Amino acid sequence: MPEPSPAAGATVAQFPRGVAPAVKETPFIRIDGVTKRFGSFTAVSSVSLEIRKGEIFSLLGGSGCGKTTLLRMLAGFEDPTEGRIFIDGQDMTDLPPYERPVNMMFQSYALFPHMTVERNVAYGLKHADMTASQRADRVREMLALVQLSDLGQRKPHQISGGQRQRVALARALAKQPKVLLLDEPLAALDKKLREATQFELMDIQDRTGTTFIVVTHDQEEAMTLSSRLAVMDKGRIMQIGNATEVYEYPNSKFVAGFIGSINFFDATVRDIKGDMARVDVPELGGPVDARAIPGLVPGQPITLAIRPEKLSLSRTRTDAANAFPGTVRELAYFGKDSLYRILMPSGRILSVNSVNARRVGENERVADWEDAVWLSFDPAAAILLKD
Numbered sequence: 001m002p003e004p005s006p007a008a009g010a011t012v013a014q015f016p017r018g019v020a021p022a023v024k025e026t027p028f029i030r031i032d033g034v035t036k037r038f039g040s041f042t043a044v045s046s047v048s049l050e051i052r053k054g055e056i057f058s059l060l061g062g063s064g065c066g067k068t069t070l071l072r073m074l075a076g077f078e079d080p081t082e083g084r085i086f087i088d089g090q091d092m093t094d095l096p097p098y099e100r101p102v103n104m105m106f107q108s109y110a111l112f113p114h115m116t117v118e119r120n121v122a123y124g125l126k127h128a129d130m131t132a133s134q135r136a137d138r139v140r141e142m143l144a145l146v147q148l149s150d151l152g153q154r155k156p157h158q159i160s161g162g163q164r165q166r167v168a169l170a171r172a173l174a175k176q177p178k179v180l181l182l183d184e185p186l187a188a189l190d191k192k193l194r195e196a197t198q199f200e201l202m203d204i205q206d207r208t209g210t211t212f213i214v215v216t217h218d219q220e221e222a223m224t225l226s227s228r229l230a231v232m233d234k235g236r237i238m239q240i241g242n243a244t245e246v247y248e249y250p251n252s253k254f255v256a257g258f259i260g261s262i263n264f265f266d267a268t269v270r271d272i273k274g275d276m277a278r279v280d281v282p283e284l285g286g287p288v289d290a291r292a293i294p295g296l297v298p299g300q301p302i303t304l305a306i307r308p309e310k311l312s313l314s315r316t317r318t319d320a321a322n323a324f325p326g327t328v329r330e331l332a333y334f335g336k337d338s339l340y341r342i343l344m345p346s347g348r349i350l351s352v353n354s355v356n357a358r359r360v361g362e363n364e365r366v367a368d369w370e371d372a373v374w375l376s377f378d379p380a381a382a383i384l385l386k387d
Contacts, residue, residue, distance in 0.1 A: 034083030
C-alpha cells in the first residue's frame with residue numbers, strides 16, 4: 001500500500017518515514033507573538049516559536065526576512081514592539097542583555113587585534129565572580145574545546161580564518177551561557193573550511209549541551225547544522241521542521257523554491273483516487289500521477305513541483321508511471337553530478353541532476369547535447385502545492 005503523503009500545510013506535526021516525532025516537552029525558549037516595527041516598516045511580524053533545550057535551531061531566510069532582528073531581540077539588543085520572550089521559564093522581554101543567560105557570536109567575530117588568543121577568550125570573564133586561577137582554568141578549557149590549546153599566545157592576525165572563528169566561539173562559550181546566538185557564523189570561511197567547521201560546531205554543541213540558535217542564509221548550512229530550522233520570509237515564519245521535512249515536504253511554493261533547486265509547473269486536478277491524484281500538466285505534455293494532498297477537488301488549479309535529482313534520464317522510454325520525451329538542450333559537468341537542461345515539446349526547459357556514480361568518459365554520458373531522451377519520475381517524487 002502506498003505510503004500516505006504529509007499534508008501540504010504540515011510543519012512539525014507530521015513526519016516522513018524514518019523520522020519519529022519528538023517527545024513533547026516544555027520549550028526552553030518560547031517566543032510568543034513577537035512583532036518588531038521600525039517606524040512604518042514591520043521587520044518581524046507576529047512570530048511564535050518554541051525551541052527545545054540542547055537544540056541547534058536555525059533561522060533561515062534571505063536578506064531582509066527578519067531573522068537577524070529576531071536574533072537581536074533574543075539577545076536584548078532590540079525590544080519587541082509586541083509580544084514576549086521566555087528563556088528557561090523566565091520572561092526576558094524587558095531584561096537588558098547583560099542580565100540574560102545568552103551570549104552572541106557575531107558574523108565579524110569582533111576579536112581584539114592587539115590581544116592574544118588567550119586574552120580574547122578571557123575578556124568576557126573579566127567581570128565574572130571568579131578567581132584568577134579559575135579564570136585561567138576556564139580559558140584553558142575553552143581553548144581545548146575548540147582545539148586551539150597551542151595557539152593561545154598568538155594574535156588574531158597570526159591565525160587562519162577558521163581558527164579566528166573558533167576563538168570567537170570559545171570566547172562566547174566561556175561564560176557558559178544557556179543559549180548561544182550565532183549570526184552567520186561561517187559566512188567568512190571558504191566552502192571547504194565552512195563544510196568542515198559545520199561538523200566541528202555540531203560536535204562542540206553536543207559536548208557542551210548549550211542551546212544554539214543560528215542565523216543563516218545558506219540552505220545547506222542550515223540543513224547540515226540544525227536539529228530543526230525555521231524558514232522566514234518578510235518577517236514571518238513560513239515553515240518549521242527538520243531538514244527532511246522542509247526539503248521533502250514543503251508546505252508552500254515559497255519554501256519549495258527557497259530550499260534547493262526545483263521545477264514548477266502549472267497544473268489542474270483531473271481526478272483523485274484514494275491517496276493518489278492525477279493532474280494535467282500542459283508543459284509536460286500529459287497527465288501526471290502524484291501523491292494527493294488534503295482538500296483537492298477535480299478542476300482545481302494547483303502547482304506541481306519536482307526536484308531535479310528526482311528525475312531520471314534515459315535514452316529509451318521506461319515503464320515509469322510518469323514518462324515524457326524531451327531533448328538535451330544544455331549540459332554542465334560538475335564532477336560528482338551533471339546538470340541537464342531538457343527542452344520539452346511545449347518549449348519549456350527543465351533541470352535534471354544525474355549523479356555520476358561511475359568514472360566515465362566523454363562518450364559514456366547518460367545523454368549528450370541534442371540527444372532525444374525520456375524523463376521519468378515516481379509519483380512520490382511529485383510535490384503538489386496549493387500556493
